[in-house]
Amino acid sequence: MVLSSDELERYTRQMGLPDWGEDGQERLRDARVFIAGAGGLGSAVALYLTAAGVGRITLCDPDTVELSNLNRQVLYSTSDIGRGKVTAASEHLVSLNPAAAIVPQSYRIDTDSAPDLVAGHDIAIDCLDTLDARFVLNRACIALGIPMVYGAVSGFTGQLSLIHPPTTPCLECFISDKSPTEMPQVPGCTAGMIGSLQATEAIKYLIGIGRTLAGRLLVVDGMGPRFDVLEIERDPDCPACGNRAE
Numbered sequence: 001m002v003l004s005s006d007e008l009e010r011y012t013r014q015m016g017l018p019d020w021g022e023d024g025q026e027r028l029r030d031a032r033v034f035i036a037g038a039g040g041l042g043s044a045v046a047l048y049l050t051a052a053g054v055g056r057i058t059l060c061d062p063d064t065v066e067l068s069n070l071n072r073q074v075l076y077s078t079s080d081i082g083r084g085k086v087t088a089a090s091e092h093l094v095s096l097n098p099a100a101a102i103v104p105q106s107y108r109i110d111t112d113s114a115p116d117l118v119a120g121h122d123i124a125i126d127c128l129d130t131l132d133a134r135f136v137l138n139r140a141c142i143a144l145g146i147p148m149v150y151g152a153v154s155g156f157t158g159q160l161s162l163i164h165p166p167t168t169p170c171l172e173c174f175i176s177d178k179s180p181t182e183m184p185q186v187p188g189c190t191a192g193m194i195g196s197l198q199a200t201e202a203i204k205y206l207i208g209i210g211r212t213l214a215g216r217l218l219v220v221d222g223m224g225p226r227f228d229v230l231e232i233e234r235d236p237d238c239p240a241c242g243n244r245a246e
Protein backbone atom coordinates (compact mmCIF):
# COMPACT_ATOMS: atom_id res chain seq x y z
CA MET A 1 0.00 0.00 0.00
CA VAL A 2 1.35 3.42 -0.91
CA LEU A 3 2.07 6.02 1.76
CA SER A 4 -0.71 8.47 2.69
CA SER A 5 -0.25 12.23 2.43
CA ASP A 6 0.07 12.36 6.24
CA GLU A 7 2.84 9.77 6.14
CA LEU A 8 4.64 11.58 3.34
CA GLU A 9 4.62 14.77 5.44
CA ARG A 10 5.50 13.08 8.76
CA TYR A 11 8.53 11.33 7.29
CA THR A 12 9.62 13.98 4.80
CA ARG A 13 12.84 14.74 6.73
CA GLN A 14 14.11 11.17 6.51
CA MET A 15 12.78 9.70 3.25
CA GLY A 16 15.12 11.88 1.20
CA LEU A 17 18.14 10.10 2.63
CA PRO A 18 20.12 8.01 0.14
CA ASP A 19 18.48 4.60 -0.38
CA TRP A 20 15.69 5.30 2.16
CA GLY A 21 12.87 6.69 0.00
CA GLU A 22 9.25 5.58 -0.03
CA ASP A 23 10.34 1.95 -0.38
CA GLY A 24 12.34 2.14 2.83
CA GLN A 25 9.50 3.88 4.63
CA GLU A 26 7.08 1.16 3.52
CA ARG A 27 9.52 -1.47 4.80
CA LEU A 28 9.54 0.20 8.20
CA ARG A 29 5.74 0.38 8.22
CA ASP A 30 5.54 -3.35 7.45
CA ALA A 31 8.14 -4.24 10.10
CA ARG A 32 7.46 -6.04 13.38
CA VAL A 33 9.99 -5.24 16.11
CA PHE A 34 10.27 -6.88 19.52
CA ILE A 35 11.75 -4.72 22.27
CA ALA A 36 12.80 -6.74 25.33
CA GLY A 37 12.86 -4.37 28.29
CA ALA A 38 11.22 -0.95 28.65
CA GLY A 39 13.90 0.71 30.79
CA GLY A 40 16.62 3.17 29.82
CA LEU A 41 17.65 1.47 26.58
CA GLY A 42 14.09 0.43 25.73
CA SER A 43 12.85 4.00 26.19
CA ALA A 44 15.21 5.38 23.56
CA VAL A 45 14.71 2.47 21.16
CA ALA A 46 10.91 2.58 21.41
CA LEU A 47 10.71 6.35 21.01
CA TYR A 48 12.98 6.48 17.96
CA LEU A 49 11.50 3.46 16.19
CA THR A 50 7.95 4.68 16.79
CA ALA A 51 8.85 8.16 15.54
CA ALA A 52 10.59 6.66 12.49
CA GLY A 53 7.41 4.85 11.46
CA VAL A 54 7.95 1.20 12.45
CA GLY A 55 4.49 -0.28 12.02
CA ARG A 56 4.32 -2.77 14.85
CA ILE A 57 6.31 -2.72 18.09
CA THR A 58 5.95 -5.27 20.87
CA LEU A 59 7.21 -3.87 24.16
CA CYS A 60 7.89 -6.47 26.83
CA ASP A 61 8.55 -5.63 30.50
CA PRO A 62 6.79 -6.81 33.70
CA ASP A 63 7.80 -3.87 35.92
CA THR A 64 6.06 -0.76 37.21
CA VAL A 65 7.47 2.75 36.97
CA GLU A 66 9.51 3.85 40.00
CA LEU A 67 10.88 7.26 40.94
CA SER A 68 14.45 5.96 40.61
CA ASN A 69 13.77 5.04 36.93
CA LEU A 70 13.14 8.60 35.82
CA ASN A 71 16.77 9.77 35.51
CA ARG A 72 17.14 7.62 32.41
CA GLN A 73 13.82 6.06 31.34
CA VAL A 74 12.56 8.99 29.29
CA LEU A 75 9.40 7.22 28.16
CA TYR A 76 7.83 7.96 31.55
CA SER A 77 6.66 10.99 33.48
CA THR A 78 6.49 11.54 37.22
CA SER A 79 2.73 10.96 37.03
CA ASP A 80 3.40 7.43 35.72
CA ILE A 81 5.00 6.27 39.01
CA GLY A 82 3.24 3.08 40.11
CA ARG A 83 1.81 2.31 36.67
CA GLY A 84 2.78 -0.68 34.57
CA LYS A 85 5.65 0.32 32.30
CA VAL A 86 4.28 -1.16 29.09
CA THR A 87 0.83 0.39 29.71
CA ALA A 88 2.25 3.86 30.30
CA ALA A 89 4.72 3.45 27.44
CA SER A 90 2.03 2.38 24.97
CA GLU A 91 -0.03 5.49 25.67
CA HIS A 92 2.94 7.75 25.17
CA LEU A 93 4.12 6.02 21.98
CA VAL A 94 0.67 6.03 20.38
CA SER A 95 0.31 9.74 21.11
CA LEU A 96 3.69 10.26 19.41
CA ASN A 97 2.62 8.26 16.34
CA PRO A 98 -1.04 7.14 16.18
CA ALA A 99 -0.29 4.91 13.18
CA ALA A 100 2.01 2.68 15.23
CA ALA A 101 0.59 -0.57 16.59
CA ILE A 102 2.12 -0.91 20.05
CA VAL A 103 1.65 -4.32 21.67
CA PRO A 104 2.24 -4.24 25.45
CA GLN A 105 3.44 -7.52 26.97
CA SER A 106 3.78 -7.44 30.75
CA TYR A 107 5.94 -10.54 31.00
CA ARG A 108 9.40 -11.38 32.23
CA ILE A 109 11.72 -12.90 29.61
CA ASP A 110 12.54 -16.45 30.70
CA THR A 111 13.15 -19.80 29.07
CA ASP A 112 9.44 -20.62 28.99
CA SER A 113 8.09 -17.26 27.84
CA ALA A 114 10.75 -16.08 25.38
CA PRO A 115 10.09 -18.26 22.30
CA ASP A 116 6.36 -17.45 22.13
CA LEU A 117 6.92 -13.75 22.87
CA VAL A 118 9.63 -13.28 20.23
CA ALA A 119 8.15 -15.43 17.45
CA GLY A 120 6.61 -13.54 14.55
CA HIS A 121 8.93 -10.53 14.70
CA ASP A 122 11.48 -9.40 12.11
CA ILE A 123 14.07 -8.33 14.69
CA ALA A 124 14.48 -8.26 18.47
CA ILE A 125 16.18 -5.51 20.46
CA ASP A 126 17.93 -6.54 23.66
CA CYS A 127 17.22 -3.76 26.17
CA LEU A 128 17.38 -6.06 29.19
CA ASP A 129 19.32 -5.43 32.38
CA THR A 130 20.55 -8.87 33.44
CA LEU A 131 22.93 -11.19 31.65
CA ASP A 132 20.74 -14.22 32.39
CA ALA A 133 17.78 -12.64 30.58
CA ARG A 134 20.03 -11.56 27.69
CA PHE A 135 21.26 -15.13 27.26
CA VAL A 136 17.67 -16.42 27.26
CA LEU A 137 16.71 -13.90 24.56
CA ASN A 138 19.88 -14.76 22.61
CA ARG A 139 18.98 -18.45 22.56
CA ALA A 140 15.33 -17.79 21.63
CA CYS A 141 16.46 -15.62 18.71
CA ILE A 142 18.96 -18.28 17.54
CA ALA A 143 16.23 -20.96 17.66
CA LEU A 144 13.81 -18.75 15.71
CA GLY A 145 16.43 -17.44 13.25
CA ILE A 146 15.62 -13.84 14.23
CA PRO A 147 18.38 -11.19 14.41
CA MET A 148 18.94 -9.44 17.73
CA VAL A 149 20.47 -6.05 18.45
CA TYR A 150 22.46 -6.44 21.67
CA GLY A 151 23.07 -3.36 23.79
CA ALA A 152 24.36 -2.82 27.33
CA VAL A 153 25.36 0.17 29.46
CA SER A 154 27.27 0.88 32.65
CA GLY A 155 28.35 4.31 33.82
CA PHE A 156 29.36 6.37 30.79
CA THR A 157 30.22 3.25 28.79
CA GLY A 158 28.22 0.95 26.59
CA GLN A 159 28.47 -1.59 23.81
CA LEU A 160 26.31 -3.06 21.06
CA SER A 161 26.31 -5.50 18.17
CA LEU A 162 23.97 -7.12 15.67
CA ILE A 163 23.64 -10.82 16.47
CA HIS A 164 22.45 -13.19 13.73
CA PRO A 165 24.07 -16.65 13.75
CA PRO A 166 25.35 -18.43 11.77
CA THR A 167 26.63 -15.36 9.90
CA THR A 168 27.67 -13.64 13.15
CA PRO A 169 28.76 -14.68 16.63
CA CYS A 170 26.01 -14.92 19.23
CA LEU A 171 26.11 -13.27 22.64
CA GLU A 172 27.53 -16.36 24.33
CA CYS A 173 30.39 -16.53 21.81
CA PHE A 174 31.96 -13.36 23.16
CA ILE A 175 30.54 -12.92 26.66
CA SER A 176 31.53 -15.62 29.11
CA ASP A 177 31.84 -13.69 32.35
CA LYS A 178 28.58 -14.34 34.14
CA SER A 179 29.47 -12.33 37.23
CA PRO A 180 26.49 -10.20 38.24
CA THR A 181 26.46 -6.64 36.95
CA GLU A 182 22.97 -5.73 38.02
CA MET A 183 21.98 -2.24 39.10
CA PRO A 184 24.99 -0.37 37.68
CA GLN A 185 25.12 3.41 37.94
CA VAL A 186 23.82 4.75 34.61
CA PRO A 187 23.16 8.36 33.62
CA GLY A 188 20.27 8.75 31.18
CA CYS A 189 22.51 10.19 28.49
CA THR A 190 24.45 6.90 28.26
CA ALA A 191 21.28 4.81 27.93
CA GLY A 192 19.96 7.27 25.36
CA MET A 193 23.19 7.14 23.34
CA ILE A 194 23.38 3.34 23.20
CA GLY A 195 19.60 3.04 22.67
CA SER A 196 19.81 5.47 19.75
CA LEU A 197 22.59 3.37 18.22
CA GLN A 198 20.47 0.23 18.69
CA ALA A 199 17.57 1.94 16.90
CA THR A 200 19.98 2.88 14.11
CA GLU A 201 21.07 -0.76 13.72
CA ALA A 202 17.42 -1.88 13.55
CA ILE A 203 16.55 0.74 10.92
CA LYS A 204 19.58 -0.17 8.79
CA TYR A 205 18.71 -3.85 8.97
CA LEU A 206 14.99 -3.37 8.24
CA ILE A 207 15.49 -1.02 5.28
CA GLY A 208 18.65 -2.73 4.06
CA ILE A 209 20.95 0.29 4.06
CA GLY A 210 24.44 0.99 5.35
CA ARG A 211 26.67 -1.50 7.10
CA THR A 212 25.36 -3.05 10.28
CA LEU A 213 27.40 -4.15 13.28
CA ALA A 214 27.03 -7.81 12.25
CA GLY A 215 30.23 -9.54 13.40
CA ARG A 216 31.50 -6.39 15.09
CA LEU A 217 31.19 -4.95 18.58
CA LEU A 218 30.94 -1.19 19.03
CA VAL A 219 32.42 -0.13 22.37
CA VAL A 220 31.61 3.40 23.51
CA ASP A 221 33.27 5.39 26.30
CA GLY A 222 31.44 8.66 26.79
CA MET A 223 34.15 10.04 29.08
CA GLY A 224 36.97 9.84 26.49
CA PRO A 225 34.96 10.21 24.41
CA ARG A 226 35.93 7.20 22.40
CA PHE A 227 34.21 4.85 19.95
CA ASP A 228 35.98 1.58 19.08
CA VAL A 229 34.77 -1.10 16.67
CA LEU A 230 36.13 -4.58 17.42
CA GLU A 231 35.89 -7.60 15.13
CA ILE A 232 34.28 -10.52 16.96
CA GLU A 233 34.29 -14.16 15.92
CA ARG A 234 32.13 -17.18 16.46
CA ASP A 235 33.23 -19.70 19.07
CA PRO A 236 32.89 -23.17 17.53
CA ASP A 237 32.41 -24.53 21.05
CA CYS A 238 29.77 -21.92 22.01
CA PRO A 239 27.12 -23.54 24.20
CA ALA A 240 24.38 -21.55 22.46
CA CYS A 241 25.24 -21.56 18.73
CA GLY A 242 28.33 -23.80 18.36
CA ASN A 243 28.83 -27.42 17.43
CA ARG A 244 28.07 -28.51 20.97
CA ALA A 245 24.96 -26.34 21.35
CA GLU A 246 22.57 -27.85 23.85
Ligand SMILES: [Zn+2]
Binding pocket: 169, 170, 171, 172, 173, 235, 238, 239, 240, 241, 242
Ligand atom coordinates in the same frame (compact mmCIF):
# COMPACT_ATOMS: atom_id res chain seq x y z
ZN1 LIG B 1 27.48 -18.49 20.08
